[in-house]
Amino acid sequence: MKLRKRKANTFTFRQARNALFEMVRHNIKLQYRNSILGVAWTILNPLLTMIVLALVFSRLLSNRGITIDYPVYIMCGNVVFSFMRMCTSQCLPCIVSNGDLLTKTRVPHIVFPLSTALSSSINFAFSIIAVLLVMLVRMWSGADITFSWTIIMIVPYFPALFGFSLGVGLILCVIFVRFRDIKHLYGIFLMLWTYGTPLFYSETILSDKMATVELFNPMYHFVKYFREVVALGDAGDFKTLGICYASAAAAMIVGLLLFNWRKKVFALYV
Amino acid sequence: MNEELRETNENIEKESEVLVDVRDVSMCYKILVEKVDNLKEYVVKLLKRKIKYKELWALKDVSLQVKRGVSLGIIGRNGAGKSTLLKLISGVLEPTEGEIITKGNIVPLLKLGAGFDKNATGRENIYLNGAMMGYSRKEMDEKMDSILAFADLGTDIDLPLKNYSSGMVSILGFSIAVDVNPDILIVDEVLSVGDAPFREKCAKKIKELQEKGTTFIIVSHDQSTILRMCQEAVWINNNRIADFGDTKTVMDEYNQYCKEHPERDNSQSKYARHE
Numbered sequence: 173m174k175l176r177k178r179k180a181n182t183f184t185f186r187q188a189r190n191a192l193f194e195m196v197r198h199n200i201k202l203q204y205r206n207s208i209l210g211v212a213w214t215i216l217n218p219l220l221t222m223i224v225l226a227l228v229f230s231r232l233l234s235n236r237g238i239t240i241d242y243p244v245y246i247m248c249g250n251v252v253f254s255f256m257r258m259c260t261s262q263c264l265p266c267i268v269s270n271g272d273l274l275t276k277t278r279v280p281h282i283v284f285p286l287s288t289a290l291s292s293s294i295n296f297a298f299s300i301i302a303v304l305l306v307m308l309v310r311m312w313s314g315a316d317i318t319f320s321w322t323i324i325m326i327v328p329y330f331p332a333l334f335g336f337s338l339g340v341g342l343i344l345c346v347i348f349v350r351f352r353d354i355k356h357l358y359g360i361f362l363m364l365w366t367y368g369t370p371l372f373y374s375e376t377i378l379s380d381k382m383a384t385v386e387l388f389n390p391m392y393h394f395v396k397y398f399r400e401v402v403a404l405g406d407a408g409d410f411k412t413l414g415i416c417y418a419s420a421a422a423a424m425i426v427g428l429l430l431f432n433w434r435k436k437v438f439a440l441y442v
Numbered sequence: 443m444n445e446e447l448r449e450t451n452e453n454i455e456k457e458s459e460v461l462v463d464v465r466d467v468s469m470c471y472k473i474l475v476e477k478v479d480n481l482k483e484y485v486v487k488l489l490k491r492k493i494k495y496k497e498l499w500a501l502k503d504v505s506l507q508v509k510r511g512v513s514l515g516i517i518g519r520n521g522a523g524k525s526t527l528l529k530l531i532s533g534v535l536e537p538t539e540g541e542i543i544t545k546g547n548i549v550p551l552l553k554l555g556a557g558f559d560k561n562a563t564g565r566e567n568i569y570l571n572g573a574m575m576g577y578s579r580k581e582m583d584e585k586m587d588s589i590l591a592f593a594d595l596g597t598d599i600d601l602p603l604k605n606y607s608s609g610m611v612s613i614l615g616f617s618i619a620v621d622v623n624p625d626i627l628i629v630d631e632v633l634s635v636g637d638a639p640f641r642e643k644c645a646k647k648i649k650e651l652q653e654k655g656t657t658f659i660i661v662s663h664d665q666s667t668i669l670r671m672c673q674e675a676v677w678i679n680n681n682r683i684a685d686f687g688d689t690k691t692v693m694d695e696y697n698q699y700c701k702e703h704p705e706r707d708n709s710q711s712k713y714a715r716h717e
Contacts, residue, residue: 180530180541180543180544180548181531181532181533181550182533184576187576190573190581191574194569194570194573194574195570195573198566198570205561270557272556273556275534276557277534277574277575278532278533279574351479351481351484352480353480353481354481436536439534
């Protein structure tokens with residue numbers, strides 16, 4: 173007879189949800205605990221980053237090929253990329269940093285990366301307010317910007333961005349449990365990824381070869397779609413949205429398989 | 443008459459109700475002979491074919507039952523596998539072989555205040571720690587008054603945890619864990635920390651819980667605690683059950699064994715190498 177394996181005394185769905193919500197709430201609270209401006213920072217942060225980038229790069233790089241107002245162009249790209257960066261780099265250490273909970277309580281392991289991704293999502297919602305603020309200010313100072321209903325296309329778009337970031341986050345946190353130097357490697361990789369994605373330059377200045385490479389960069393498609401629906405008032409290209417969902421599905425499948433395969437040995441390495 | 447009979451029957455049934463059923467459970471850790479925690483070293487060692495794992499059987503073929511109202515003490519030498527057994531019953535670890543069936547609300551207390559955040563206030567930590575046991579904010583609100591009454595921290599409850607003494611942290615953790623009226627409370631040595639008043643307070647609360655019908659599973663090197671609290675004991679030796687039954691009998695046998703074997707028995711070393 174083959175022996176059955178089963179974990180005892182597991183959390184019910186409701187218990188896991190309670191743990192998840194409380195962790196998200198706590199993450200958000202913790203983030204700006206000792207600052208007077210508090211949550212306002214979630215809006216201010218992307219605004220200030222945008223101003224710095226706009227100041228630096230409008231001098232350095234030509235705005236050649238960018239049809240959207242430059243600050244709005246930067247803002248859109250940066251907000252999307254920041255979400256992915258924040259989500260993945262905070263997911264990376266989450267299993268190790270919650271080692272105590274992992275070895276002493278029965279909170280399901282998936283709660284740790286999931287709560288991190290959800291906290292980043294709340295920040296993302298706030299940074300969209302920052303995007304809208306910039307658009308309003310630019311419109312008022314004479315730039316050619318129109319608000320359009322298409323901005324609601326963010327709603328069907330966001331799950332793809334969330335899934336992709338969580339999927340990459342899952343892969344990273346599993347690797348980090350075993351190999352601690354992945355943190356530094358990923359830091360370098362993130363830098364390459366940031367500059368390799370058309371965030372503050374136009375894709376039209378890329379060479380043909382680079383443009384082909386760009387097609388395999390999921391973030392290129394995510395940023396492109398976000399700009400189209402938010403800044404251009406375009407209904408959005410369904411092919412781009414399709415690519416977004418495909419990369420999200422791929423990242424999630426790999427991430428979840430890896431996570432489920434390794435979760436039993438987490439306790440040995442944290 | 444009939445009803446009375448049925449009630450007695452139900453009582454008997456309830457008393458002999460099996461809350462934890464451990465069936466042929468084994469737990470194997472597969473660990474690296476030499477610790478390698480970064481990719482660079484791993485690749486180098488992989489190329490040199492120096493990545494070797496060893497299997498460490500922390501528990502082998504363990505079967506036991508815990509019935510309602512019959513508290514269980516777990517005794518044995520250091521490294522015998524006591525804590526692993528507790529973690530398996532708690533649901534923190536998954537057994538390599540076998541299965542464990544549990545019934546009722548089982549609360550593991552493997553560490554007082556697991557997941558406490560030093561920068562948050564005592565009150566916030568009550569919600570946070572409660573959530574780690576699966577309780578919602580609303581449920582914790584209902585328990586809040588009695589937790590605060592037991593912890594007895596006064597206005598300090600709204601100070602950040604980093605300003606607490608370690609005794610205060612322990613008492614807060616204990617207050618949260620015992621306020622949930624568990625069917626089974628699993629305790630791993632945690633009650634041997636803190637000063638005398640803290641231990642007295644814990645002992646009193648535990649007695650109260652036991653009278654209310656909570657069953658305990660305890661790991662402790664303090665034999666008087668186990669004698670006082672547990673009706674049954676299991677002695678784990680070299681990762682197997684050496685004896686299981688009445689507390690006094692098992693403990694006498696264990697003490698006898700310890701007298702005869704003051705050194706740890708390494709003949710059946712668990713560090714058997716599998717390459």
